Amino acid sequence: MNGSAEIHPARNLGMLIGNGLSLAFNPELNIRLISEEIIRRVRQDAGDKDADAIATAMQRAAAATGGGNPMLDFEVLVGAFVTEGSFMERLHELASYIDPSDAELSAAFERIASFSESLRWRGVSHVLEVVAERTVASLDLKADLNTFVDLVLNNYGGTITVGNLNYDTLVLSSLMENHASEFCDLALGYNPATISFDGGQRFSIYKLRTALNFPNARRVRLLNLHGSLTWWRNSADDSVYKFPVEEVRRPTIWSTIRELDYDEGWYPEVVLANQSSKVHQVLRPPFSLAYDGLRRGLEMSDDWMVVGYSFRDVSVNALLREAFDTKTNRPNVLVVTKGEFPTRGEIEQAFSWSLAQGASASWLRIQRDVLTPTENRARNAN
Secondary structure, three states: OOOOOOOEOOOOEEEEEOHHHHHHHOHHHOHHHHHHHHHHHHHHHHHHHHHHHHHHHHHHHHHOOOOOOOOOOHHHHHHHHHHHHHHHHHHHHHHHHHOOOOHHHHHHHHHHHHHHHHHHHHHHHHHHHHHHHHOOOOHHHHHHHHHHHHHHHHHEOOOEEEEEOOOOOHHHHHHHHHOHHHEEOOEOOOOOEEEOOOOOOOEEEEEEOOOOOOOOOOOEEEEEOOEEEEEEEEOOOOEEEEOOHHHHOOHHHHHHHHHOOOOOOEEEEEOOOOHHHHHHHOOOOOHHHHHHHHHHHHHOOOEEEEEOOOOOOHHHHHHHHHHHHHOOOOOEEEEEOEOOOOOHHHHHHHOOOOHHHOOHHHOEEEEOEOOOHHHHHHHHHO
């Protein structure tokens, strides 16, 4: 954001952060670049003999689901196997009704479903490993992000609810480093458990909340709508825990996932799926709780800020629309983006705003002249 910000000492803020913010402060988190790296690693896993055939087969399988280009979006690439697994489960159920005595057919469906699930977890582990590696920003970029976070927090003195769509820990790390005393997330801050994940040193983990019982003194609430690198589910008690940031940056934690069956021990808790599957995944906890938390935060705020979001996620758009419709007085919505997209019309459509209701300029402001920190420094140097 350029220029000085208005100061609202007693006002609440509802905030939504998309991939554009992570990309601004670390260009290596570009979705296309991550997708290309995942394909490269899948090929590397396969070895010289079958690398091309396996990588091509995965891309074709993903493209066949009709969710988009798997080379440009890792959600399409990995999420396809969620869709295929669900389809196989429905076919299996149908087959059991038609011919319940066919044990061979039933076993075949179970093998296919297990194979699809193992492919999904292999893909998920590669995605999150790449994101973890690229989450570490340079000192300059880290300083720019801290400045941005400081600017927001210093200008709003009320409750700040932040819905984060990114798996990375850039915002989390900034808040932990500079605003630890006033920030909280969905992790409980007490009664930690201690584990050793892959034979390494033991470390403390915190269970995630099952209710929106944030401490009153913590006015900044970070909600990872689609999970985080730090969110891991324990198959033993089916609870989700928050791992320390430094632990999820170790490569061995991700390679361990690829060596286990998905229902063994610990596995990442993220929504990584096509749109058709994503709308169902976000209905279950802890994602549903994060969505509820952001919805409440938006409803109690007269100022909304949307940063780096494309307005293309069906579930997120529905949340924004529902919160928007509950407001007697329209909130002041600031959309911070770079370039010509999303258009004003696309943003209006996400909020179900029609021309018959008047001009959206009365409540919607779009700031498009936002440069990436690297570009901004270069510009100032000339």
